[in-house]
């Protein structure tokens with residue numbers, strides 16, 4: 001993952017050779033964020049929201065696109081097309097942040113999710129956040145694989161179908177998978 005000095009923007013090469021841009025999403029991206037969420041398959045919608053009919057998409061879109069203290073959303077852009085979003089919201093403990101992520105179905109399994117989470121973690125770490133917390137369905141193997149790049153998460157509690165995970169962020173976040181190769 002290549003990151004211009006001091007910036008929150010990075011470029012990343014995916015497993016299929018495409019180069020994507022990772023940058024903070026803002027209000028100009030609101031339509032693209034709506035479209036990304038509206039086009040989710042039922043399967044992905046359920047994995048993201050734990051329901052097939054999430055309420056208040058407009059509220060979620062404002063949260064993702066209107067910069068606020070304690071919140072950060074990063075988008076993955078392929079030639080200007082938004083193909084994924086990951087975000088964090090700082091918890092009551094200011095060293096922890098709750099995360100969520102979604103990647104367009106046709107762009108799964110080529111490294112977008114890994115690149116987004118690692119980029120978000122670098123940004124979070126630079127802002128004093130030391131751990132991510134996430135609620136993940138136990139059958140969501142792709143998400144568990146993405147998070148396992150940070151080491152084995154601690155399970156805060158397990159209500160069988162939903163895992164409540166605590167992920168310690170290393171001081172230095174490196175890209176070890178083929179996805180996210182540094183490019184100049």
Ligand SMILES: CC(C)(COP(=O)(O)OP(=O)(O)OC[C@H]1O[C@@H](n2cnc3c(N)ncnc32)[C@H](O)[C@@H]1OP(=O)(O)O)[C@@H](O)C(=O)NCCC(=O)NCCS
Nearest residue numbers: 044047048101102103108109110111112113114143145177
């Ligand atoms: C979970 C999600 C974000 C992952 O994004 P992605 O872009 O597909 O993830 P990646 O391509 O980075 O692959 C993730 C990992 O799965 C592995 N993987 C890829 N294809 C796989 C497959 N068919 N089976 C198992 N593992 C696979 C990859 O090797 C990678 O592991 P690594 O980082 O250790 O190399 C995406 O599947 C998604 O949007 N799902 C729906 C929403 C959701 O579940 N959100 C999470 C809850 S908040």
